[in-house]
Amino acid sequence: MEPHRTTCTADGTVVEFAVGLGSHDLGVADVTVELYRRGMAPLIVFTGATSPTTRDRMPRGEAVHYRERALEGGVPEEVVLVETRARNTGENVRFSRELLAERGVDVSSVLLVSKPYEERRAYATARRLWPEVKVVCASAPLALGAYVESVGDARLVLDMLVGAVQRLIVYPARGFMIEQEIPGTVVAAYERLRDAGFTGRLVPE
Template sequence: MGDNQQTITESQWRRAVLIWDYHQMQHVLRPVDVAIGLGSHDLGVATYCAELFRAGLFPTLVFTGGNSPTTARVFPRGEAVHYREHAIELGVPAEAILLEPYATNTGENITRAREVLAGADIHPSTVLLVCKPYMERRSYATARQLWPDVEVSCASEPLEFSDYVKSIGDEKLVLDMLVGDLQRVIEYPKFGFATEQEVPEDVRAAYESLVCDGFTSRLIP
């Protein structure tokens, strides 16, 4: 449990679920040329990548991610390295996995993974991004901006919001992360980091309300 634990009200929870649902793209899973597992604190990303590989959705998997202050302790050898080891334990052949162990943000995840694929003479036309559940929309918008010539879809572990919160063990932190990712969805297009995403009025109102309530630790200045 984090030090920033606080009691989440029923109203705050409802607003968080609204944002959670917005972050997920609800793309229909289908076979693609390549999948890219985006590194984070969540090993469930690697677990789901392995599940989708075993289901035959793609022949090649790239794990991308170095370290951040929040992952260095959990994944001391880097996010992508630990993801790869986990996926191999779950039955993905080592030769099916490419490694990109340096990216420190989502933009680098996309551009560096593309470079690793090109280095292996793989030039996909369809790409599946596998990430944390609340990161789908930002990942999609980033890829559309930085890799516009591929068809991008997104996937994440099919978890209910309550189950995800339980897996993290810190309600306040999860709400902070939902709010922080939505801020990036809204703001990053202005800087050329991502494509514009329509944000429904009720989602934006939920976001502004949670910011006012103090769920701000993951906001950018």
């Protein structure tokens, strides 16, 4: 492995690593692989253990399944690191940061790859927990309907979407992420979905 190689994103940002954030969605691994192939990041970290959402889908752990997907897609084994302890976005960021530090990598910018509706949460979390690096975010360029079809579980997607917005609202006060401006229309949609029973991924307030 060559840990100090860098490359540039479209805006000219120097990026040493792409970090694929673990989840139920193997599409995150596919997007990470595509960005690697396009030369946007020379090295990859996949991070994630299991959760109630992924236990059945990814019994060996999210990062492990992501890595297997990347290798099946032709990514060389030596450019992929795995972090297998993280159970939430904060731990994804913190444990990936620790893994790179242990390997002596001085990271100035990181490309975070997530589900389409998690980019804002990933950004806000990384800005709080990894403030010294520039954060660039990416995801599959899919509209909501197409994304639901790709996952095959509308209830799961809506539960996760509602949970992601709730965290943007409540987590800054807990120190888990930076404050973000949330449009009133987004808050109203969140409240409608929450009141309609899409509460499977809410955290206690």
